[in-house]
Amino acid sequence: MQNPILYTLHHNSFWVSPERCLFWEEENTLIVADLHLGKSGHFRKAGIAVPQGIYKADLQRLMAQLYLFKVDRLIIVGDLTHSTENKELDLFIRWRKDFSLLHIDLVTGNHDILQDSWYEEADIKRLEWKLVIPPFIFLHDLKSKKKLAVNEMDLYAFTGHLHPGISIKGSGKQSLRFPCFYFAKEYCVLPAFSRFTGTYIVDPEKDDTVFAIVEDRLVKL
Amino acid sequence: MQLLEGTQGFNIIKQWLLQKNREPFTFQSGTWQHIINGESGLVNAPTGCGKTFSVFLGALIDFINKHPDDYQIQKKIGLKLLWITPLRALAKDIGRAMEEVIGELGMGWKIGIRNGDTDIAERNRQKKQMPEVLIITPESLHLLLAQKGHAEFFRSLHLIAVDEWHELLGTKRGVQVELAISRIVGLTPQPPLLAERGSCISESRMYPMVWGISATIGNLEEATSVLIAPLSARRGVGGEASQIVKADMNKQIEVESILPDEIEKYPWAGHLGIKLAYKLIPIILESKTTLIFINTRGMSETWYQTLLNVCPELAGSIALHHGSIDMELRTWIEENLHKGTLKAVVCTSSLDLGVDFRPVETVIQVGSPKGVARFLQRAGRSGHSHDAISKIWFLPTHSLELVEAAALKNAMAQDVVESRQPMMLCYDVLLQYLNTLAISDGFVPESTYDEIVSTHCYKDLSQEEWRMILYFITQGGQALQQYDEFRKIEIEDGIYRITSRKVAMRHRMHIGTIVSDTMMKVKFMTGGYIGVIEEYFISRLEPGDVFTLAGRHLEFVMIKDMTALVRKSNAKKSIVPSWQGGRMPLSANLGKMLRATLDSVSQSAVGSRQSTVSIVTPSVAEGRQSAPDSYRDGSQQIIGSSPLTIHHSPLTKHPELEILRPLFDLQEELSHVPKENELLIEQIETKDGFHLFVYPFEGRLVHEAMAAILAFRISRIHPITFSFAMNDYGFELLSDQPIPVDDTNVYELFTPDDLLNDIQRSVNSTEMARRKFRDIAVIGGLIFQGFPGEQKKARHLQASASLLFNVFSEYDPHNVLLRQAYQEVLDQQMEEVRLRDMLNRIQHSNIVIRFPQQLTPFCFPIKVDSMREDLSSEKLEDRVRKMQKQLVE
Numbered sequence A: 001m002q003n004p005i006l007y008t009l010h011h012n013s014f015w016v017s018p019e020r021c022l023f024w025e026e027e028n029t030l031i032v033a034d035l036h037l038g039k040s041g042h043f044r045k046a047g048i049a050v051p052q053g054i055y056k057a058d059l060q061r062l063m064a065q066l067y068l069f070k071v072d073r074l075i076i077v078g079d080l081t082h083s084t085e086n087k088e089l090d091l092f093i094r095w096r097k098d099f100s101l102l103h104i105d106l107v108t109g110n111h112d113i114l115q116d117s118w119y120e121e122a123d124i125k126r127l128e129w130k131l132v133i134p135p136f137i138f139l140h141d142l143k144s145k146k147k148l149a150v151n152e153m154d155l156y157a158f159t160g161h162l163h164p165g166i167s168i169k170g171s172g173k174q175s176l177r178f179p180c181f182y183f184a185k186e187y188c189v190l191p192a193f194s195r196f197t198g199t200y201i202v203d204p205e206k207d208d209t210v211f212a213i214v215e216d217r218l219v220k221l
Numbered sequence B: 001m002q003l004l005e006g007t008q009g010f011n012i013i014k015q016w017l018l019q020k021n022r023e024p025f026t027f028q029s030g031t032w033q034h035i036i037n038g039e040s041g042l043v044n045a046p047t048g049c050g051k052t053f054s055v056f057l058g059a060l061i062d063f064i065n066k067h068p069d070d071y072q073i074q075k076k077i078g079l080k081l082l083w084i085t086p087l088r089a090l091a092k093d094i095g096r097a098m099e100e101v102i103g104e105l106g107m108g109w110k111i112g113i114r115n116g117d118t119d120i121a122e123r124n125r126q127k128k129q130m131p132e133v134l135i136i137t138p139e140s141l142h143l144l145l146a147q148k149g150h151a152e153f154f155r156s157l158h159l160i161a162v163d164e165w166h167e168l169l170g171t172k173r174g175v176q177v178e179l180a181i182s183r184i185v186g187l188t189p190q191p192p193l194l195a196e197r198g199s200c201i202s203e204s205r206m207y208p209m210v211w212g213i214s215a216t217i218g219n220l221e222e223a224t225s226v227l228i229a230p231l232s233a234r235r236g237v238g239g240e241a242s243q244i245v246k247a248d249m250n251k252q253i254e255v256e257s258i259l260p261d262e263i264e265k266y267p268w269a270g271h272l273g274i275k276l277a278y279k280l281i282p283i284i285l286e287s288k289t290t291l292i293f294i295n296t297r298g299m300s301e302t303w304y305q306t307l308l309n310v311c312p313e314l315a316g317s318i319a320l321h322h323g324s325i326d327m328e329l330r331t332w333i334e335e336n337l338h339k340g341t342l343k344a345v346v347c348t349s350s351l352d353l354g355v356d357f358r359p360v361e362t363v364i365q366v367g368s369p370k371g372v373a374r375f376l377q378r379a380g381r382s383g384h385s386h387d388a389i390s391k392i393w394f395l396p397t398h399s400l401e402l403v404e405a406a407a408l409k410n411a412m413a414q415d416v417v418e419s420r421q422p423m424m425l426c427y428d429v430l431l432q433y434l435n436t437l438a439i440s441d442g443f444v445p446e447s448t449y450d451e452i453v454s455t456h457c458y459k460d461l462s463q464e465e466w467r468m469i470l471y472f473i474t475q476g477g478q479a480l481q482q483y484d485e486f487r488k489i490e491i492e493d494g495i496y497r498i499t500s501r502k503v504a505m506r507h508r509m510h511i512g513t514i515v516s517d518t519m520m521k522v523k524f525m526t527g528g529y530i531g532v533i534e535e536y537f538i539s540r541l542e543p544g545d546v547f548t549l550a551g552r553h554l555e556f557v558m559i560k561d562m563t564a565l566v567r568k569s570n571a572k573k574s575i576v577p578s579w580q581g582g583r584m585p586l587s588a589n590l591g592k593m594l595r596a597t598l599d600s601v602s603q604s605a606v607g608s609r610q611s612t613v614s615i616v617t618p619s620v621a622e623g624r625q626s627a628p629d630s631y632r633d634g635s636q637q638i639i640g641s642s643p644l645t646i647h648h649s650p651l652t653k654h655p656e657l658e659i660l661r662p663l664f665d666l667q668e669e670l671s672h673v674p675k676e677n678e679l680l681i682e683q684i685e686t687k688d689g690f691h692l693f694v695y696p697f698e699g700r701l702v703h704e705a706m707a708a709i710l711a712f713r714i715s716r717i718h719p720i721t722f723s724f725a726m727n728d729y730g731f732e733l734l735s736d737q738p739i740p741v742d743d744t745n746v747y748e749l750f751t752p753d754d755l756l757n758d759i760q761r762s763v764n765s766t767e768m769a770r771r772k773f774r775d776i777a778v779i780g781g782l783i784f785q786g787f788p789g790e791q792k793k794a795r796h797l798q799a800s801a802s803l804l805f806n807v808f809s810e811y812d813p814h815n816v817l818l819r820q821a822y823q824e825v826l827d828q829q830m831e832e833v834r835l836r837d838m839l840n841r842i843q844h845s846n847i848v849i850r851f852p853q854q855l856t857p858f859c860f861p862i863k864v865d866s867m868r869e870d871l872s873s874e875k876l877e878d879r880v881r882k883m884q885k886q887l888v889e
Helices: A039-045 A053-069 A088-097 A116-121 A142-147 B008-019 B026-036 B051-066 B088-104 B120-128 B138-145 B150-154 B172-187 B191-196 B220-227 B229-235 B277-286 B297-310 B327-339 B372-379 B401-413 B427-439 B445-453 B463-475 B501-509 B535-539 B588-604 B655-659 B661-670 B700-717 B755-762 B765-779 B791-797 B801-811 B816-829 B832-843 B860-868 B873-888
Strands: A005-009 A012-017 A021-024 A029-032 A073-076 A103-107 A124-127 A130-133 A136-139 A156-159 A164-169 A175-183 A187-189 A209-214 A217-220 B041-044 B081-084 B111-114 B133-136 B159-162 B209-214 B243-246 B253-257 B289-293 B318-321 B344-347 B360-366 B390-395 B490-492 B495-497 B519-524 B529-534 B546-549 B552-560 B563-568 B613-616 B678-686 B689-695 B723-726 B731-735 B846-850
Touching: A021 A053, A029 A053, A039 A053, A039 A088, A039 B791, A053 A088, A053 B801, A103 A130, A103 A136, A116 A124, A136 A142, A142 A156, A142 A187, A164 A209, B008 B026, B008 B051, B026 B041, B026 B051, B026 B209, B026 B243, B041 B051, B041 B220, B051 B081, B051 B088, B051 B159, B051 B209, B081 B138, B081 B172, B088 B111, B088 B133, B111 B120, B133 B138, B138 B150, B138 B172, B138 B427, B150 B172, B159 B172, B172 B220, B172 B229, B172 B427, B172 B445, B209 B220, B220 B229, B220 B243, B253 B372, B253 B401, B277 B289, B277 B297, B277 B360, B277 B390, B297 B318, B297 B344, B297 B546, B318 B327, B360 B372, B372 B390, B372 B401, B372 B588, B401 B588, B401 B655, B427 B445, B427 B463, B427 B495, B427 B501, B427 B765, B427 B816, B445 B463, B463 B495, B463 B816, B529 B535, B529 B546, B588 B655, B655 B661, B700 B723, B700 B731, B700 B755, B700 B832, B723 B860, B731 B860, B755 B832, B765 B801, B765 B816, B801 B816, B816 B832, B860 B873
Parallel strands: A029 A073, A073 A103, A103 A124, A136 A156, A156 A187, B041 B209, B041 B243, B081 B133, B081 B159, B111 B133, B159 B209, B253 B390, B289 B344, B289 B360, B318 B344, B360 B390, B519 B563, B678 B846
Antiparallel strands: A005 A012, A012 A021, A021 A029, A130 A136, A164 A175, A175 A187, A175 A209, A209 A217, B490 B495, B519 B529, B546 B552, B552 B563, B613 B846, B678 B689, B689 B731, B723 B731
16 A cells, blocks of 8 residues: 655644545544445345445445544545445444544535435434634535635635546557546545445546545656 | 148138238248247348238237137237347338238237337236237336336237347347346246136247347347347257248349549548548439438538538428437438438438338438448348349548458458357346346346346356345445445345335336437527437537537527527537447458458559568468469469569459559559558658558457557567557557667567456556446446436436546455456457457468558558647648649649
């Protein structure tokens, strides 16, 4: 595993991890997007035999990152779970109890449709659509930036939702796509944490910074 | 055995034919005899000469013979004849023809049709009372098997007919037919049951007969045994042999090539055809109706436009027919073909199948048909009375294709036709089928296993694989025990069933094996549906771009609700969509005939040799083959003494080869025209770098794989990187350093030893498998496409095939569907068997390595194709002209 890469924003240090998350050093916080917990279970319940190993692996990766950075807080910028409740989520609840000291904030995403009671049981603080920690703001969908009040407009936004990916032209006619971190001047789009997700190909501007996740390495473009 | 003549059924049918001034053909009465004997088999007859009647009337004769006194009043007696056809469009015509016979014989049988177009009311009527004859597609038949109590439908079934079996064989739809037959045969009541009902028919007679109807293919015997495999398995070895009845129609086919006035010595694919378009006009005007077959949908759009430009008078009487055009419009075209109101139709393989269009007098094939069988089938579209000559014109898209025309003629003279290889062990179709059984009455693994291995496709299915498949459909593969709620097939009292109505409904929506690309509808802003187009093509368009579909210039406006909205455009230029797929490789047979045809050219023209010649003889001593004598002309003289003189012999009897003489002379002068037992390799240095051209004539897929393998093998000798290009005749390796291939290592480089390993190391089979996985995942039920009009509700169940491929590769690498994807890459993408055959052939031939000083006529088209990828078509044309000029000077 490659070491995280430092990315500085507004004098804050963000460590970009090839495990698809950001470590915010000053706040001792891990930022992730789009975990889509229970997605494989949702498929399986419908008779589509997706191997469940992928879910377990996602949880283990998250755990490893929490241990690695020894964080106090986890901010999820939306889509913690994939769909309606299913048994796979029980594994998450059990796992959550082992991290009882961890504070979890969830900026509600379009997939976060579970009952309030579930979030209570999971000890997750659910925020309706934004979390403000100046000079930063956390949103699920970049589009909701438009709804912000004037005084919040200048905050740097961390978002998810998009599952950004980048297409790299290889030799011949082949082009390969990789999930990526996408840092623009006023916002950042995080890659989906779950590996059971597709990608949406982004088209970066000249001054944007993109970290492609190739296997388990980061490639800065 | 009862003799056909003298039976009441035969007399009645013969009388009926006589009233129409017809007499049974020998192949028809031959088939009838087998049917009244209770035998199964296959009728081999071309379209439009009474093949339907061979089996249908046979079933009637048999019925009349069994019910001599009351055959006319018998009705509502349940399904007697199941007629499986691959094409929905055919059902109506066949049904009409059958109804006519039934009516005129005064019988009470009903003819029913069941396919995607059949409405629910009709289906329900059929469920209550099956018609005596049911015309059905493979998909609808599986839907019938998905119904509870389906055994009842087939209780009285006497004969299963499979129409156009040559089209189904070798496809997954064909596998569906195999499975359906195995099920129906398996449902046949056991003898004691019948005995109780007082029947005394011998055991072998209780299974329904199975009859295939097929055009000519190279492996008719195999085609027959695949079809009746479930019967053979039940009856055991030594059961009745299958019967093959061939219609000896001896249809005369005449091939005429449209020759360019001047032969370009440096041919290239893509522009010659269009330049010759004006030569088609008199042909079109002179005949009643002409079909013009084009190989790709994209080119058919271009041709349609070109013909209208060359001859504007054709407007209104010429139409375009391909798979992306609105169904309604296609039906309209087909109806007008019947009526004879259309002068010409530009079409793709979309008109290969199906009913006969009587008014069609002339057929034109543009570009290589890639195979003999396909060419024959298309030729047969003209000249309908069985003694008429079918005429087909061949229009080359580059001059070397004229050799193919000559090769096709040779192939026809020698009756060389391609085989269709049946598919083996399609796990995806099997998974789908098991789910189908599970939503009907459920299944018991033991007896179902016996039924499944009675088919040809699954005869090698091991118990181990069977257990894996059962595990997959009941447990869902790898799971986290207490955190899992996998629910598909459940086991109750040993019976495997799907009990969830939702899952069952979802499965019913997905029965079928035809997976299309994600298509987008194309509509005018003002409404009006034009056709469909691949989503990926639309996604690359900007609003304002103009493209061509269904022969119209359309300006792209926007995408709304999965529909591309367009408006008419008067723009002169437009983008012609390139539809994916459809690029068939040259068949093995045609490749072989090409090599033989070139042999005759090579034998007849021998020029001087350059000094940089090396002929390599194989190091293997035994088994070397020389060209068969039949391709050699005894009268020729081979003299190579005087420089640059070329001796012509009368051997090249085909005008196509005669006109190509200057090209062959140049090829021989610069390099060599390979004989049948030779493999030509050219090494050429140009400013682009060092080229290695190899000409196996084995089709582009084999060449693609071979290029990668050869590059890998060379790079083991010496580190070197290459780029590849290929066409149906040969391939190119290009490098910036000299390529170390010479007579010391060339046989080793083309060895079949260690082939599988080298394939795995050289070809990106993962990427190829990923592409194959898409269809497999859809057929195997991993991809849920949503209910029509309800896409949004199923959003949480969407995952792309590519993503699933990654997930399975990582977390369930032994999954059967994944394995199948890799196997399909080997079988279909790499044509591994053919690759191996080729390498074996090369080991026993002379490898001729030449070092021409400049590009040769043979390598030129490959070179142009390699430039095609980075250049627009106009720039390409300019570049090619320049190159041609330089080379000729």
